[in-house]
Amino acid sequence: MASTRSAVVVGAGIAGLAVAGALAGTGWRVTLLERQDRLRAAPTAMLLWPSGVQALQALGLASGLDAIATPVPDRGLRRPDGRWLVEPDPASDRGSAQLVHAEDLHDALVAGLSDRVELRTGVRVRGVAPGATAAVTDGDQTWGADLVVAADGVDSVLRERVAPRCRTVSAGATAWRAMIPWFRAPELPPDLAAGGLTISAGGPATGGYQFFMASLGRRGAAGAGSRGGRYWRATVVGAPRPEPPETQLTLLRRWFAGWHEPVGELLAATEPGDLVQQELRTVHPMPPRYATALGAGALALLGDAGHSLPEHLGFGGCLALEDAATLVAKVQGAAPGAPLQTAVAAYSAARRPRLAQVQRRSRRLAATGPVARLGLVQARRRDQAVAATTSWQPPMAADPS
Numbered sequence: 001m002a003s004t005r006s007a008v009v010v011g012a013g014i015a016g017l018a019v020a021g022a023l024a025g026t027g028w029r030v031t032l033l034e035r036q037d038r039l040r041a042a043p044t045a046m047l048l049w050p051s052g053v054q055a056l057q058a059l060g061l062a063s064g065l066d067a068i069a070t071p072v073p074d075r076g077l078r079r080p081d082g083r084w085l086v087e088p089d090p091a092s093d094r095g096s097a098q099l100v101h102a103e104d105l106h107d108a109l110v111a112g113l114s115d116r117v118e119l120r121t122g123v124r125v126r127g128v129a130p131g132a133t134a135a136v137t138d139g140d141q142t143w144g145a146d147l148v149v150a151a152d153g154v155d156s157v158l159r160e161r162v163a164p165r166c167r168t169v170s171a172g173a174t175a176w177r178a179m180i181p182w183f184r185a186p187e188l189p190p191d192l193a194a195g196g197l198t199i200s201a202g203g204p205a206t207g208g209y210q211f212f213m214a215s216l217g218r219r220g221a222a223g224a225g226s227r228g229g230r231y232w233r234a235t236v237v238g239a240p241r242p243e244p245p246e247t248q249l250t251l252l253r254r255w256f257a258g259w260h261e262p263v264g265e266l267l268a269a270t271e272p273g274d275l276v277q278q279e280l281r282t283v284h285p286m287p288p289r290y291a292t293a294l295g296a297g298a299l300a301l302l303g304d305a306g307h308s309l310p311e312h313l314g315f316g317g318c319l320a321l322e323d324a325a326t327l328v329a330k331v332q333g334a335a336p337g338a339p340l341q342t343a344v345a346a347y348s349a350a351r352r353p354r355l356a357q358v359q360r361r362s363r364r365l366a367a368t369g370p371v372a373r374l375g376l377v378q379a380r381r382r383d384q385a386v387a388a389t390t391s392w393q394p395p396m397a398a399d400p401s
């Protein structure tokens with residue numbers, strides 16, 4: 001009888017948690033290494049597009065999603081003065097996203113780790129370990145397995161082994177996010193309560209200043225099993241701010257002063273402790289492949305480690321879940337006992353065109369200039385980019401016999 005397959009997963013973000021849980025759920029022995037002292041998610045929210053939901057279903061991790069996800073209706077696209085670039089259309093695909101509190105999704109993925117996952121926190125992997133097996137090291141200890149999964153985020157130390165020419169570079173923009181708990185979220189009239197996206201013209205890589213808002217409703221009241229509140233995300237051209245959160249909030253209120261309601265109300269209700277600041281960075285150039293042979297085993301890149309693209313703001317987590325679902329399907333299809341190199345090459349081949357397509361579409365979305373500033377072109381590109389997200393199907397696992 002073939003022995004149990006094993007994997008070492010580096011990084012316990014969305015990508016690492018999803019792949020670790022799914023592999024363990026199908027009988028693999030999994031070690032999950034995370035550099036932080038405990039598993040945690042930022043107190044923000046995340047848009048889950050249909051491909052992300054399909055990937056979670058394929059991974060067997062979607063149970064309980066209904067309890068934590070809130071559909072985000074299409075709220076169109078506006079200019080800062082409130083005029084419509086695109087009016088809301090209830091029949092549009094733009095309304096097919098769901099909003100989840102990042103901590104709720106994180107909790108669901110952690111719950112998906114079965115007792116076959118050996119979790120090691122406080123372990124900062126430094127690179128691949130030399131030798132005949134597929135292994136990583138933190139400088140003191142070594143962890144080997146049939147499969148090493150690099151899910152260690154945009155600053156991946158393992159990417160070098162798969163795509164040595166790729167670097168992490170700034171996209172020239174910074175994002176702030178906040179989740180205002182329901183008890184201090186502003187009361188809003190129904191036409192403003194559902195939220196929406198507002199964009200200003202110009203600016204590299206991001207399409208200018210943006211403000212996105214959506215609601216998770218009253219969830220989170222005493223005794224509730226999931227979190228609620230009002231979520232917003234602001235994208236600003238420029239470097240991250242070194243000042244304390246109080247000053248960052250003052251700056252945000254100044255930058256977005258004069259934007260249509262309820263931008264000001266949301267920023268007024270935000271407290272400095274709610275703010276999560278993140279520089280937008282990207283992996284450049286796009287890796288030519290997402291996996292390689294490693295010793296007798298294999299190494300695969302997942303999530304932001306392989307393709308953090310700022311234009312995907314609001315989609316990178318779903319791409320990470322797609323990666324996880326594809327990798328699991330491909331390695332499940334490998335013949336028992338056979339090395340995994342062929343399976344991870346199939347993973348890489350399956351992901352490359354998909355990621356290239358999404359990248360092309362989102363670059364077009366981010367392009368600025370006199371034409372895009374008219375708004376309608378920008379809006380059409382946005383629709384095309386959104387459509388790209390909905391067209392993905394998880395691969396079927398091949399019969400390993």
Ligand SMILES: Cc1cc2nc3c(=O)[nH]c(=O)nc-3n(C[C@H](O)[C@H](O)[C@H](O)COP(=O)(O)OP(=O)(O)OC[C@H]3O[C@@H](n4cnc5c(N)ncnc54)[C@H](O)[C@@H]3O)c2cc1C
Pocket residue numbers: 010011012013014015016033034035036045046047048049052123124125126151152153154155156157175176177233278279280302303304305312313314315316317318319320
């Ligand atoms: C402002 C903003 C808004 C976004 N909104 C959305 C959205 O609405 N929907 C969506 O789908 N996506 C969204 N994204 C993208 C999404 O957040 C990311 O694509 C996703 O979180 C990537 O997950 P990951 O697991 O690949 O990487 P990460 O979340 O970065 O996780 C990597 C993990 O690896 C650990 N790690 C790193 N190095 C090491 C090491 N050497 N050793 C051990 N552990 C290590 C880290 O501590 C971390 O836990 C957004 C991104 C931004 C910046």
